[in-house]
Amino acid sequence: MTKSYYEFFCPVKIVAGNAALEHIPHELLTLAASRPMIITDKGVRGAGLIDHVLGAFAESGMDVVEIYDDVPPDSSTTVVTQIAKLYRDSGCDSIIAVGGGSVIDTSKGVNILVSEDGDDLTAFSGVGVLTKPLKPFFVVPTTAGTGSEVTLVAVIADPEQGVKLPFTSYFLLPNAAVLDPRMTLTLPAHITAMTAMDAMTHAVEAFTGMGKNPISDAYAVSAIKKISENLMQVLNTPDDADARLELAQASTMAGIAFSNSMVGLVHSLGHSLGALCHLPHGLCMNLFLPYVLEYNLAERGDVIGELLLPLAGAEVYARTPPAERGRAAINTLREIRDELYRRCKLPRSLSETGKVSRDQIQKLAEMALDDGSIIFNPVEVDLDDAISVLEKAW
Amino acid sequence: MKQLPQLNLGDFNIGSLNIGSLKRPYVALMMDVIGRGLEAASQVDSTIQREVQKLPDGFMFDMRALPSGPSLVMEKTADGNLSYIGSEAPRKPDMSLKFKHLNHAFLVVSFQEGTARALANDRILLDGEVAHAMKLVRCLNRMESLILPKFVAVRALKRYPQLSLKQKLSDGGKIYSRLAKNLVWG
Numbered sequence: 269m270t271k272s273y274y275e276f277f278c279p280v281k282i283v284a285g286n287a288a289l290e291h292i293p294h295e296l297l298t299l300a301a302s303r304p305m306i307i308t309d310k311g312v313r314g315a316g317l318i319d320h321v322l323g324a325f326a327e328s329g330m331d332v333v334e335i336y337d338d339v340p341p342d343s344s345t346t347v348v349t350q351i352a353k354l355y356r357d358s359g360c361d362s363i364i365a366v367g368g369g370s371v372i373d374t375s376k377g378v379n380i381l382v383s384e385d386g387d388d389l390t391a392f393s394g395v396g397v398l399t400k401p402l403k404p405f406f407v408v409p410t411t412a413g414t415g416s417e418v419t420l421v422a423v424i425a426d427p428e429q430g431v432k433l434p435f436t437s438y439f440l441l442p443n444a445a446v447l448d449p450r451m452t453l454t455l456p457a458h459i460t461a462m463t464a465m466d467a468m469t470h471a472v473e474a475f476t477g478m479g480k481n482p483i484s485d486a487y488a489v490s491a492i493k494k495i496s497e498n499l500m501q502v503l504n505t506p507d508d509a510d511a512r513l514e515l516a517q518a519s520t521m522a523g524i525a526f527s528n529s530m531v532g533l534v535h536s537l538g539h540s541l542g543a544l545c546h547l548p549h550g551l552c553m554n555l556f557l558p559y560v561l562e563y564n565l566a567e568r569g570d571v572i573g574e575l576l577l578p579l580a581g582a583e584v585y586a587r588t589p590p591a592e593r594g595r596a597a598i599n600t601l602r603e604i605r606d607e608l609y610r611r612c613k614l615p616r617s618l619s620e621t622g623k624v625s626r627d628q629i630q631k632l633a634e635m636a637l638d639d640g641s642i643i644f645n646p647v648e649v650d651l652d653d654a655i656s657v658l659e660k661a662w
Numbered sequence: 663m664k665q666l667p668q669l670n671l672g673d674f675n676i677g678s679l680n681i682g683s684l685k686r687p688y689v690a691l692m693m694d695v696i697g698r699g700l701e702a703a704s705q706v707d708s709t710i711q712r713e714v715q716k717l718p719d720g721f722m723f724d725m726r727a728l729p730s731g732p733s734l735v736m737e738k739t740a741d742g743n744l745s746y747i748g749s750e751a752p753r754k755p756d757m758s759l760k761f762k763h764l765n766h767a768f769l770v771v772s773f774q775e776g777t778a779r780a781l782a783n784d785r786i787l788l789d790g791e792v793a794h795a796m797k798l799v800r801c802l803n804r805m806e807s808l809i810l811p812k813f814v815a816v817r818a819l820k821r822y823p824q825l826s827l828k829q830k831l832s833d834g835g836k837i838y839s840r841l842a843k844n845l846v847w848g
Contacts, residue, residue, distance in 0.1 A: 275784040478782040638793035648821035
């Protein structure tokens with residue numbers, strides 16, 4: 269389907285490859301910053317990953333001024349305010365987020381407060397509230413999945429009001445995303461698998477959704493190819509730095525794709541399942557992906573069929589008749605999931621999670637209908653449709 | 663070789679006509695019609711009523727073309743219906759659908775582009791609770807499917823719903839009669 273109009277935007281500098289971390293001091297200097305604060309969580313610090321970042325500052329003539337390492341898995345305005353105070357008290361002038369989705373969103377919130385010189389984060393919630401560039405902000409992802417290093421949104425819980433506050437602004441985009449294979453080298457197999465399937469889903473939904481455009485398509489296809497070619501390699505040889513870097517790049521490319529094309533029903537269902545049953549996002553993505561593609565197949569078979577090339581390679585693509593490529597692409601994804609289940613017990617169905625009861629299906633479907641991503645699904649979805657997909661995923 | 667123009671009403675694109683000066687009054691009129699139509703539909707159609715029921719009482723939303731309108735403002739009343747307030751909001755609405763340009767609003771209110779497609783084409787800014795926005799988009803879609811001829815509605819909707827002739831005539835007729843009454847009597 270050709271779009272009559274599209275927009276594409278990604279001003280984030282990608283700093284990727286071996287010794288990428290050592291580029292951070294120079295990159296900070298180019299933005300007239302020299303007193304960075306690192307924001308991270310206990311898990312990242314415990315794994316020794318902050319040592320790599322600190323090591324990169326040795327011999328650079330620049331020091332990390334402050335480290336906050338207690339970002340919780342579900343961050344809040346309280347934590348953001350606390351970190352902003354620390355930033356000000358220490359005289360920092362820039363932020364380096366080292367971690368996954370929660371650390372990155374928290375850091376975006378901190379950057380709003382310290383740049384706008386505010387204390388009430390709720391005042392900046394919404395679309396387009398920010399009107400000027402924020403402080404220099406770098407992101408060093410420690411998982412290869414969320415793509416948050418290239419997205420312009422942050423979601424932060426407000427415990428006082430009991431709501432999740434959305435923040436959307438081009439000014440939330442980091443100045444640079446630093447992809448260094450050292451940062452994902454020790455990621456356990458099941459997290460590697462989950463996060464890779466999260467990135468895979470970003471790319472697949474960006475490519476098959478209503479918001480697809482030629483530029484995001486290019487990123488999506490490359491991301492799918494990299495994940496297909498390198499995920500099993502990483503699981504076979506976890507310390508393969510080149511393959512790890514490929515996955516990290518794929519995650520960022522998928523992030524660029526979906527932040528410009530949005531996502532669809534896999535995310536609507538996945539957000540609901542994650543919220544209701546407290547399951548990790550990547551697991552939910554892996555679980556629903558083939559069922560949603562099957563739901564969309566009748567109307568989007570041609571587009572889904574194009575995914576067979578990056579998923580299975582040129583030979584398989586060439587010998588599969590065009591009319592069968594959509595089904596073959598879905599089957600290839602199923603094979604990847606079967607292999608991940610065999611290796612890491614990554615659930616392929618709601619029943620395999622062991623944490624969902626059948627009587628929750630109605631509620632899950634209702635929640636999915638209110639998720640913003642559902643509007644970008646190429647095929648209309650009503651309550652009965654959502655229930656039907658969930659039943660198939662049972 | 664010069665191609666002869668073909669008359670194909672199915673592909674007829676009013677957006678390509680030079681009707682610039684008419685767009686603003688047309689969008690203003692259609693905003694008014696949509697506002698009154700939604701109000702009427704929320705009193706008549708059980709599907710829309712179920713959606714509206716889930717919105718908080720007093721919930722106010724607007725739909726406007728940037729930078730200065732036209733616009734429509736609606737509120738959920740205590741009796742569970744949607745009430746059309748007019749073109750100006752008495753306070754900051756809880757949710758806002760903002761078309762980036764008058765032309766983008768024109769595409770949607772002339773049913774050349776559905777709300778979902780307009781969102782996917784980055785023509786609309788959504789400010790507010792997304793879950794509420796999804797409910798309202800479903801209300802809009804439902805109203806369009808009830809009051810518009812199928813050949814028009816299919817251009818604006820991803821999927822035309824299964825509607826019996828009775829539903830279409832009965833609910834659609836009731837909405838039209840309330841809409842006409844509203845337009846005449848204010």
